[in-house]
Amino acid sequence: MSIKIAGVGKRFADFVALESIDLDIATGELTALLGPSGGGKSTLLRIIAGLEVADSGSVEIEGVNATGLPAQKRNVGFVFQHYAAFRHLTVAGNVGFGLKVRKRPRKEIAARVQELLELVHLSQFADRLPAQLSGGQRQRMALARALAIEPSVLLLDEPFGALDANVRKELRAWLRRLHDEVHVTTVFVTHDQEEALDVADRIVVINQGRIEQVGPPDELYDHPTSEFVMSFLGPVTMLNGHLVRPHDLEIETHPFDNAHRGRIERFNRVGFEVRLHVRLTEDETAPPALVTLTRAEATAKALDTGVPVWIRPVAGASQVRITAPAPTSAESLDLSPADSVPQPTFT
Amino acid sequence: MTPSPGTVEEAQQPVPTPPAGAATNAGGLGDRHRLRRAKSATSLTPISGLGLGIALIWFSLLVLIPLTAVLVQASAAGWSAYWDALSSPQTLAALRLTIGTAVLVTAVNVVMGTAIAWVLVRDQFRGKRLLEVVIDIPFALPTIVAGLVLLSLYGASSPLGVNWANTRVAVFLAFLFVTLPFIVRTVQPVLLELEHEVEEAAASLGASRLTTFRLVILPSLAPAITSGAALSFCRAISEYGSLVLLSGNLPYSTEVASVRIMSSIEGDKLTEAAAVASILLVVALIVIVVLDVISRRVARYA
Numbered sequence: 001m002s003i004k005i006a007g008v009g010k011r012f013a014d015f016v017a018l019e020s021i022d023l024d025i026a027t028g029e030l031t032a033l034l035g036p037s038g039g040g041k042s043t044l045l046r047i048i049a050g051l052e053v054a055d056s057g058s059v060e061i062e063g064v065n066a067t068g069l070p071a072q073k074r075n076v077g078f079v080f081q082h083y084a085a086f087r088h089l090t091v092a093g094n095v096g097f098g099l100k101v102r103k104r105p106r107k108e109i110a111a112r113v114q115e116l117l118e119l120v121h122l123s124q125f126a127d128r129l130p131a132q133l134s135g136g137q138r139q140r141m142a143l144a145r146a147l148a149i150e151p152s153v154l155l156l157d158e159p160f161g162a163l164d165a166n167v168r169k170e171l172r173a174w175l176r177r178l179h180d181e182v183h184v185t186t187v188f189v190t191h192d193q194e195e196a197l198d199v200a201d202r203i204v205v206i207n208q209g210r211i212e213q214v215g216p217p218d219e220l221y222d223h224p225t226s227e228f229v230m231s232f233l234g235p236v237t238m239l240n241g242h243l244v245r246p247h248d249l250e251i252e253t254h255p256f257d258n259a260h261r262g263r264i265e266r267f268n269r270v271g272f273e274v275r276l277h278v279r280l281t282e283d284e285t286a287p288p289a290l291v292t293l294t295r296a297e298a299t300a301k302a303l304d305t306g307v308p309v310w311i312r313p314v315a316g317a318s319q320v321r322i323t324a325p326a327p328t329s330a331e332s333l334d335l336s337p338a339d340s341v342p343q344p345t346f347t
Numbered sequence: 348m349t350p351s352p353g354t355v356e357e358a359q360q361p362v363p364t365p366p367a368g369a370a371t372n373a374g375g376l377g378d379r380h381r382l383r384r385a386k387s388a389t390s391l392t393p394i395s396g397l398g399l400g401i402a403l404i405w406f407s408l409l410v411l412i413p414l415t416a417v418l419v420q421a422s423a424a425g426w427s428a429y430w431d432a433l434s435s436p437q438t439l440a441a442l443r444l445t446i447g448t449a450v451l452v453t454a455v456n457v458v459m460g461t462a463i464a465w466v467l468v469r470d471q472f473r474g475k476r477l478l479e480v481v482i483d484i485p486f487a488l489p490t491i492v493a494g495l496v497l498l499s500l501y502g503a504s505s506p507l508g509v510n511w512a513n514t515r516v517a518v519f520l521a522f523l524f525v526t527l528p529f530i531v532r533t534v535q536p537v538l539l540e541l542e543h544e545v546e547e548a549a550a551s552l553g554a555s556r557l558t559t560f561r562l563v564i565l566p567s568l569a570p571a572i573t574s575g576a577a578l579s580f581c582r583a584i585s586e587y588g589s590l591v592l593l594s595g596n597l598p599y600s601t602e603v604a605s606v607r608i609m610s611s612i613e614g615d616k617l618t619e620a621a622a623v624a625s626i627l628l629v630v631a632l633i634v635i636v637v638l639d640v641i642s643r644r645v646a647r648y649a
Contacts, residue, residue, distance in 0.1 A: 080548060086549075
């Protein structure tokens with residue numbers, strides 16, 4: 001295990017940021033801490049880095065108990081959302097900072113900086129100041145700076161949060177490739193489930209200071225153990241007291257086994273996808289169920305507004321029984337068809 | 348980021364990000380800057396031409412023409428008279444005292460001003476608001492009032508039991524009093540602007556607090572410290588009101604340049620007064636330039 005977290009808790013005045021977290025992170029793994037803002041995931045990351053002190057519990061990095069160690073001694077690379085660039089230093093100066101502090105010979109620093117700038121594709125910008133770089137370039141510089149000290153773990157706090165959508169996608173694909181090359185144990189914080197599903201080997205879902213579920217992306221998506229994880233990781237709809245993914249619903253224009261009867265209330269085509277709102281006959285007051293299928297399927301089955309239909313979850317569909325009133329799922333049905341992903345609206 | 352008064356909040360925004368992504372785009376940035384600068388040097392829009400004209404006339408009327416007049420006055424009686432005026436031992440002593448004390452005071456201010464600014468920005472304590480206001484008092488007070496305060500505190504009938512009247516300490520104290528706010532006020536906004544994350548980044552890269560201060564914070568503050576130091580120095584060499592009461596103006600001992608100028612004028616020796624003034628002018632210019640160079644070096648090669 002590269003990082004061992006045991007019983008870590010943290011409160012800020014009355015606010016409980018983390019409640020006794022236990023988590024092991026394997027060497028060389030790329031782990032995402034996923035959850036809504038204010039859920040405690042950044043606090044956990046900062047505790048691992050030594051930038052925040054836990055009230056209770058212990059942190060072990062590479063077999064060394066780091067609980068009482070200051071950030072300086074943890075040999076941890078940290079990347080901030082807003083880059084935290086040293087503005088008065090050139091790109092090369094930024095990247096070489098950690099080595100300069102370690103009093104490495106000048107030649108060695110220059111060679112290492114050169115190597116890292118190549119790795120992050122910034123070689124031609126070595127003599128620029130950070131202010132002369134774009135956001136994506138600055139973040140790559142920050143990453144090179146963190147990697148320069150050959151950290152035992154690399155921690156990234158919402159690394160792509162300040163970038164616009166295209167650059168963000170590009171950079172996360174690049175981060176994945178970089179990780180495959182460098183293989184340093186990496187933990188990154190994100191509130192974007194797509195980013196986590198796309199990049200991580202393992203996802204840790206954190207909500208309200210607690211770990212909701214830990215597992216590989218597929219497992220979390222397919223076998224969520226709670227309503228929260230289910231609705232946070234992807235689109236959900238309600239059927240028969242369960243949360244189910246809209247693309248896991250089978251739809252026919254004739255009755256079939258265990259299917260629920262209803263009527264298509266709304267027919268929306270978004271690109272390759274068709275989204276249907278199905279009003280169920282058995283409970284007209286319940287919000288309509290959302291069904292998504294491909295356009296070809298919809299055409300083949302001659303689906304349209306007002307058509308009577310029967311729906312049921314496909315075999316093996318992930319379902320979670322609704323216990324408490326489920327605000328996220330109900331809300332998602334009222335949303336414009338453009339965003340089928342229920343994003344908890346924390347800011 | 349540490350909590351900070353709202354007024355400076357805007358300044359904390361990171362530098363605007365150029366259009367994202369394209370490396371080619373960023374490559375053109377430097378060129379564009381150069382282009383803009385070159386353009387503005389040669390061609391002005393009517394509005395900016397008017398603005399520049401007004402600024403120059405204003406500056407000329409208030410500063411350039413009077414300064415030239417001083418220089419003309421100083422050279423009116425020819426080089427030998429100018430030289431005689433300056434080489435008088437009394438004038439030399441006054442200049443030496445003024446410049447020497449100003450350098451010393453500025454050095455003290457660099458340390459103390461930065462420290463006070465640091466405390467005001469980084470620490471939360473009772474009476475902080477009050478201290479903020481009090482710091483500006485030397486700006487607001489007529490300097491002769493400052494002189495009165497100093498005289499009653501450190502004069503012959505001092506309640507503190509010290510008598511610094513007619514000593515060089517009086518000059519030093521007066522200089523300190525009037526120049527206190529400069530570095531505090533120039534450093535404070537820059538310190539507020541510094542992102543806390545930058546220090547955390549330095550820490551995670553292994554830098555101790557001292558190293559972080561030396562390699563990250565100080566270079567960021569250097570321009571503010573030096574410009575504050577320049578202001579402080581120039582204010583000190585021109586000081587008159589606050590020291591005239593306490594220092595006693597003893598020739599060769601506590602007489603400063605501005606007092607020397609005053610007595611020259613009273614003795615109807617305008618050329619001599621202008622000659623001393625011209626030296627102060629040159630010294631001020633040199634100090635401003637030197638500090639600017641230092642500031643660039645510190646920021647560059649930290």
